[in-house]
Amino acid sequence: MVFKAVFFATVLMVLSTAALVGGRFLGIIDPAPAATSSVCDSLSAAQRKALVGEKTPYAEELPAADGVRGGCRWTLEEGDDKTLVEVTSMDADAWVAEFAREAADGSSGDAAKQAVRLRALELGTSASDREACALASQVFELDGAARGAQRAAVFEDSPRKSSPRLVVQGCAEGVFTRVVVAAPALKTSAALERRATEALEQVEARLS
Numbered sequence: 001m002v003f004k005a006v007f008f009a010t011v012l013m014v015l016s017t018a019a020l021v022g023g024r025f026l027g028i029i030d031p032a033p034a035a036t037s038s039v040c041d042s043l044s045a046a047q048r049k050a051l052v053g054e055k056t057p058y059a060e061e062l063p064a065a066d067g068v069r070g071g072c073r074w075t076l077e078e079g080d081d082k083t084l085v086e087v088t089s090m091d092a093d094a095w096v097a098e099f100a101r102e103a104a105d106g107s108s109g110d111a112a113k114q115a116v117r118l119r120a121l122e123l124g125t126s127a128s129d130r131e132a133c134a135l136a137s138q139v140f141e142l143d144g145a146a147r148g149a150q151r152a153a154v155f156e157d158s159p160r161k162s163s164p165r166l167v168v169q170g171c172a173e174g175v176f177t178r179v180v181v182a183a184p185a186l187k188t189s190a191a192l193e194r195r196a197t198e199a200l201e202q203v204e205a206r207l208s
Helices: 002-026 045-052 092-104 111-123 129-142 190-207
Strands: 058-061 068-075 084-091 151-156 165-172 175-182
Touching: 045 084, 045 175, 045 190, 084 092, 084 190, 092 111, 092 129, 092 175, 111 129, 129 151, 129 165, 129 175, 151 190, 165 190, 175 190
Parallel strands: none
Antiparallel strands: 058 068, 068 084, 084 175, 151 165, 165 175
């Protein structure tokens, strides 16, 4: 009886091991699953390819910071900074504090930009959700969005950047969300802005 019990236990262990190895060999089981962060799961591979024109299989969670709910960067390979899709979600008051720090380092701009900069410095780290998103709306207006807009898209093609990029940002219900799309041959278009805005809306819905 003891021999039979040991024999059957050994057979079960061998079969389980074989099934696990076979599953990995056949691709049924992923031995190194991708990042499981809700942020890194927020956009599919097909959506990212539609944005940059290439696959971006390498997913990297961005470092945690105060007020940041999550962030993820997808690239062609580790360390690539030329072709990427990046999403960041943070508390709106944390975004105001970040904007205020950047505003403190600059003094150029017309009266409207100066007013927004002063408002950011005034709010500092104590902005309410409503105040933070109202400030974001003013920034979006300066970027060319309609008055009162909750989202804006800006195309950046500067020698200081490794690649041209489209930055889409939104603020709603106390959450500030940003989607960055970059690629060496990236060109601005209404279709690209629409796809990036849809990606932003999906990330907002996923993390709300």
